[in-house]
Amino acid sequence: MTTFTPLQSLTGGLLIGFSTWLMIRWLGKVAGISGIVGQLWSARRGDRGWRFAFAAGLLLSPLLYRLFAPLPAVQLAATTSWLIIAGMLVGFGSRLGSGCTSGHGVCGLSRLSRRSLVATLAFMATAMLVVWLVRHGLVAG
Amino acid sequence: MANLIALLAGVIFGLGLIVGGMTNPAKVLAFLDITGDWDPSLAFVMMGAIAIGFFAFRAAARQSSSLLGLPVQLPATTLIDRKLVAGAVIFGAGWGLAGFCPGPAVASVLTGGSAVGIFVAxxxxxxxxxTLAVRRGWI
Structure with a gap:
């Protein structure tokens, strides 16, 4: 069980929005994490620098946060085998579907893309169904 | 200059994920658990991000080049096909199993312990x- 944090979450969302503004307005790039990370090596040479820079920023962000406040807990409930399966699904699926929560969910919806709306509804619904199955559906009582 | 802004954008994106609660899989799963003890916080992350993103992309769509003079690269395809839906479903299944999507996983991998490392790997x-499947022509 977690606490409802509307203000912190809205603040976090505004920061993410500001980051997508920096990326699209200054660099002309969509801040989609699966696309940026998934093409770190496969992108052509001249198209790699900004990807590595963005990924480095993302990697360093908790170290910076930690200088000012204790980091929130990372509570992972899944077992190692499930984590491996989940990671593979997230990696493969986000590339096959050309985006994840950031590329489709934030950037795609922001530019009112129907394609991203379909993708977002599909991954939201599937994730909710899987959580329901794991927490309420498969375990009796 | 472009790489410096990309670095800054990465840092701000990561801080947003941490502040917003996205880096805690328990919180993500509590958001997805609509029939249980539902925590709607993450809807506020989406709202905050889109509130700015909407104007950012609207401004970007009107320009052919960015403020640094780089081409504005918006996705050209509008195709809603099996790849899009299958990919989203596969991604959603993994997201629902672990509570991690790519951004928060990368933003916790240096500080979140070995389990995060296993997920990211x-x-x-x-x-x-x-990438391999595409290159070999399997999909």
Whole structure:
């Protein structure tokens, strides 16, 4: 069980929005994490620098946060085998579907893309169904 | 200059994920658990991000080049096909199992412990498998 944090979450969302503004307005790039990370090596040479820079920023962000406040807990409930399966699904699926929560969910919806709306509804619904199955559906009582 | 802004954008994106609660899989799963003890916080992350993103992309769509003079690269395809839906469903299944999507996983991998490392390594393997499958013409 977690606490409802509307203000912190809205603040976090505004920061993410500001980051997508920096990326699209200054660099002309969509801040989609699966696309940026998934093409770190496969992108052509001249198209790699900004990807590595963005990924480095993302990697360093908790170290910076930690200088000012204790980091929130990372509570992972899944077992190692499930984590491996989940990671593979997230990696493969986000590339096959050309985006994840950031590329489709934030950037795609922001530019009112129907394609991203379909993708977002599909991954939201599937994730909710899987959580329901794991927490309420498969375990009796 | 472009790489410096990309670095800054990465840092701000990561801070947003941490502040917003996205880096805690328990919180993500509590958001997805609509029939249980539902925590709607993450809807506020989406709202905050889109509130700015909407104007950012509207401004960007009107320009052919960015403020640094780089081409504005918006996705050209509008196709809603099986790949899009299958990919989203596969991604959603993994997201629902672990409570991690790519951004928060990368933003916790240096500080979140070995379990996050295992998830990120598997995620990169899944991405690599997709690249391989495309190159070999399997999909």
């Amino acid at each position: 598997s995620m990169l393997a899944g991405m690599g498998l997709h």
